[in-house]
Amino acid sequence: MITSDKQYVASKKQLAMLQEALASDMKKDIPDVVKEAGKAQLEELIAEVQAEIIEYEDLRNLNLKDLEIHSVQDLMVTPIRYRIASHMSVDAFSRKVGVSVRQIHRYEAANYSNANTSTLTKILEKLDVSLDGRVA
Secondary structure, three states, rough: OOOOOOHHHHHHHHHHHHHHHOOOOOOOOOHHHHHHHHHHHHHHHHHHHHHHHHHHHHOOOOOOOHHHOOOOOHHHHHHHHHHOOOOOOHHHHHHHHOOOHHHHHOOOOOOOOOOOOHHHHHHHHOOOOOOOOOOO
C-alpha cells in the first residue's frame, strides 16, 4: 500500500521502468519458455503496482464520508486510508490521534497489524470512525 506522496512518485517511476522492460527485447540466447515466464512476472508486477497507484489516487480524491469498511482487513488499514483521504501528513495525523510519529510509521509499515486492540480502538475513536455491522 502506498502511504505517501514520496512512495507514490517512486511507484510511478517503478511502473515506467517495468513497462519499459516489458517492451524491450530480451536477449536472443534465452529459451522461449524463460522469456515467457519473465514476461508473465513483469506483467503481474506491473498490475500490482498499477493497482497500488490507483488505490492511492482514489484515496486522495475520496470524500471522508465515503470511506467504507467491509472487512477486518479494511478496518486495520482505516487509519492509513483516513490519513491519505484527509491529505494529512504523518506528523499532523500523529498529533490528531495522540500517538508518536515514529510509532505511526511503524504501524503503517505493517498495515496496523502490529497495533494492539486498545491502541487501534483509541485511534479509530479519535478519528470518529463508526462501525455498523451485522452477523450474516
